[in-house]
Amino acid sequence: MRLVTFEQGGAARLGILRKDEAAVIPLETLLIDYPDMTALIEHLTDEERERMEQAAEAEEGIPMAQLRLLAPILHPRHDVLCVGQNYVAHAIESAKFKGIEYKKAEYPVYFSKRVDCSVAPGGAIKCHGELTKQLDYEVELAVIIGKTCSHVSREEAFSYVFGYSIGNDISARDIQNRHKQYSFGKGLDGSFPMGPCIVTKEELPSPPYLKIQSWVNGELRQDGNTDDFIFDIPELISQLSQGITLEPGDILITGTPSGVGMGFHPPKFLKAGDVVTCRIEGIGTLENVVED
Template identity: 40%
Template sequence: MKLVSFMKNDQCNPGILINEEVIDLEKWSRKHRVAPVTSIIDIIKNECLLNELENLTMESTSGCSLKLETITLGPCIPDPEKIICVGLNYKKHAEETNTLPPDHPILFSKFRNSLAGHKQVIDIPKVTKKLDYEAELAIVIGKEAKNVPPEKAQEFIFGYTIANDLSARDLQMRTTQWLAGKNGDGFCPLGPCVVTKDDIMDPNLLEITTTLNGERRQSSNTSDMIFDCMTLVSSISELMTLYPGDLILTGTPEGVIHGYPEKDQHYLKDGDEIVIEIEQIGSLKNTFSS
């Protein structure tokens, strides 16, 4: 099942994406006189509701669908408690940055102000001259998780989506802490949808690509990750409690601008378009404005 958040009355509302239509779940819940479904988190926390939604029929959703082309998508998880990111988690990305593969996951965070939706225009802050893309598979946590062993981590995952860990390299590298380069407004486009885990055959074996203005820049597979999805959930849950809707951005493969020879490092500029595709999930597209 594919879940989205779309804008209605200046708020993010939950929906189910079926082909090119979105089922408005707030309208659906009113029609069937059930507890209102007002956010994706409602669905993540309620297994019975999730099962009911998986069995929706055309008859039960009549009058509740919208054409995808007529709506604006927001970040598919608009209100996570935590956005945890993993640095240098692909072998070839570590190589292109001349960095030794880490012995433990390198963790940092993004904040909610960084969230953006599919097709949203991202403003390039005046304070940076080196804005870079990073295609990433994002894990959506489904259950409260603490000290989870790797072999049980799948039980605590709700699904997966696509993220772009936008990074202002000049700000990121001017101190030993990466926060300044990672948390500009809109620096975490997320979407277009959350795909529930049952519809992903193997999250550790997915093709992942990035194009910049139609030119292929990243082309890899999540099998190149140093720490796979289950290891990350387990490792992070040893440090902190994970809650439904929390996000783990699993790192980016090789091909980022920062990894190019300095003479070829042409960073994102006004009018550029980035499209990230991950197998079995879809495409996340954003353009940039200065």
């Protein structure tokens, strides 16, 4: 099942993608009413889920051309949880950019990304030209937590996953390096495109070994697979949950493969007018334009 937040007539609404992905079935037509995606994730019943799955097979819905997709979780309840350098090749290119020797990490690098409003598919990534000259892209698999999660084991971890989406961890490298931490450089306004949907976990393999790619202006930049994780999803969820209670609707982005802008010689940072396309097998495509 593929869940979306969409806009029609100026209001944000929830829906499910029809199986052929040519239309959206609004949830209110199924007499299912939640104020936003986080509330749906937290309170969805088995009976409602069954109705939604049946509707995706049979209902006509609203054609995609008549609506605008928004980020599926428009206003995250907490900062987005992030994992840095979770693919070996990206960790190596990051070390080279910083002029240091690569050493395989013993523990994951965790940080949080401030997100007031996620950027919609087709929406604008802010250039922030007055602050940064090194704006970069990072396609990432986003894991959506489905229920309250505290002190869980690796073996239990996938039972706490609701589904998956695509996130683009837009990063200002010069700010990031100048301040010696990630919060400012990763948390600029308009720096978290997300979408186009949330795919519920039963739609994908477990673990989800998926092809993950990005393009800038049609040039393939990143081309990896999530089976290259250094630290896998069960380890990340279990480890975080030992000290942080994860809640329904929380977003965990799991690192990016090599091929980001800072990894080229010379670097290929983003500029106004660039089109960034992110694609993950089994989920879809997220495309955004960089604007001043």
